[in-house]
Amino acid sequence: MTDFNQLYRKAVLTVAGQKTIENLVRARGWGMAQRFVAGEGPDTAIAAVQELARDGILANLDLLGEFIESPEQCTAFADNVLKVIEAAHAAGVTPYVSIKLSSVGQGKTVNGEDLGLTNARRIIGRATGYGGFVCLDMEDHPRVEQTLAQFRTLVGEYGHDHVGTVLQSYLYRSEADRASLDDLKPNLRIVKGAYLEPETVAMPVKADVDAAYRQLVYAHMKAGNYVNVATHDESIVEDVKMFALAHGIAKDAYEFQMLYGIRRDLQKSLAAAGYRVRAYIPYGRDWYPYFSRRIAERPANVMFVLRGMLKG
Numbered sequence: 001m002t003d004f005n006q007l008y009r010k011a012v013l014t015v016a017g018q019k020t021i022e023n024l025v026r027a028r029g030w031g032m033a034q035r036f037v038a039g040e041g042p043d044t045a046i047a048a049v050q051e052l053a054r055d056g057i058l059a060n061l062d063l064l065g066e067f068i069e070s071p072e073q074c075t076a077f078a079d080n081v082l083k084v085i086e087a088a089h090a091a092g093v094t095p096y097v098s099i100k101l102s103s104v105g106q107g108k109t110v111n112g113e114d115l116g117l118t119n120a121r122r123i124i125g126r127a128t129g130y131g132g133f134v135c136l137d138m139e140d141h142p143r144v145e146q147t148l149a150q151f152r153t154l155v156g157e158y159g160h161d162h163v164g165t166v167l168q169s170y171l172y173r174s175e176a177d178r179a180s181l182d183d184l185k186p187n188l189r190i191v192k193g194a195y196l197e198p199e200t201v202a203m204p205v206k207a208d209v210d211a212a213y214r215q216l217v218y219a220h221m222k223a224g225n226y227v228n229v230a231t232h233d234e235s236i237v238e239d240v241k242m243f244a245l246a247h248g249i250a251k252d253a254y255e256f257q258m259l260y261g262i263r264r265d266l267q268k269s270l271a272a273a274g275y276r277v278r279a280y281i282p283y284g285r286d287w288y289p290y291f292s293r294r295i296a297e298r299p300a301n302v303m304f305v306l307r308g309m310l311k312g
């Protein structure tokens, strides 16, 4: 049986996908989006990194942009990611970025090779040169297979200290994917999953997604791999702390990750208690899809948008 949370998420993402709503929110919503997005360019993003560093919170930079159409635009997008890597390095920050392979050309063949892979190599190569790290975000389910295959290729080339990826606990396939990647000793971010997915591939009941989340984290920890526990769910955060303690897993064998603008109080208190905490900092002009997913995660966020729209 589908539960309220899933129905709510589906309703918001369906409405947000309508062009008239998108145009309205795009025209009037930038002020509201700034609760979740650190400005439009590398400068504001790096300023956010430095501000979080004062609270002992690490950063993961994410240039917004999804489903970009032409190969030229994809390569231009990758060039902009290189710019933020350079800006981070120049500011004395070890570059840590996330990319969506769809934005750098996944699925488009140029010179006989997948453009996403070509551009990912440029980005990871540059970050690696500065001792940095690139995480391949996970998108909607039709992209999972290719993303994991490309991740395998890239870990082979750059090593698990420089490239990681994401598993979504709402997908039935994720535990099998985790096990199949184990030989790579991969650095994985575990999330619940943010896309509107059919019940044929994703669990419709939130309690099942939460249970699968814990199992993925625990299995990856027990296998001795580095885990990015990416959630704002405080009961999971507490359970993971207890699990690590009970299994003798050191605080530097995993980290908590949360989104910019969400549960900053929890981010600060975990960092103050000596846990590694990293905030995912999105920036850029193409904020609408990211913003819609954040609104869909929590009923109170819809009121925030409606109030913002009424204020105009």
Ligand SMILES: Cc1cc2nc3c(=O)[nH]c(=O)nc-3n(C[C@H](O)[C@H](O)[C@H](O)COP(=O)(O)OP(=O)(O)OC[C@H]3O[C@@H](n4cnc5c(N)ncnc54)[C@H](O)[C@@H]3O)c2cc1C
Pocket: 136, 137, 138, 139, 166, 168, 189, 191, 192, 193, 194, 195, 230, 231, 232, 233, 234, 257, 258, 259, 262, 263, 279, 280, 293, 294, 295, 297, 298, 301
């Ligand atoms: C660092 C990071 C990276 C991510 N990368 C990906 C990715 O690559 N692919 C992908 O599909 N998904 C990604 N996500 C999103 C993820 O899949 C979830 O949609 C999102 O994290 C909400 O789930 P939750 O684990 O916080 O738990 P929930 O059960 O959804 O929320 C738990 C509690 O957290 C708080 N909360 C959660 N969301 C919000 C919000 N938007 N606004 C205010 N409070 C909120 C509320 O208090 C809520 O009760 C990422 C999330 C994080 C934190």
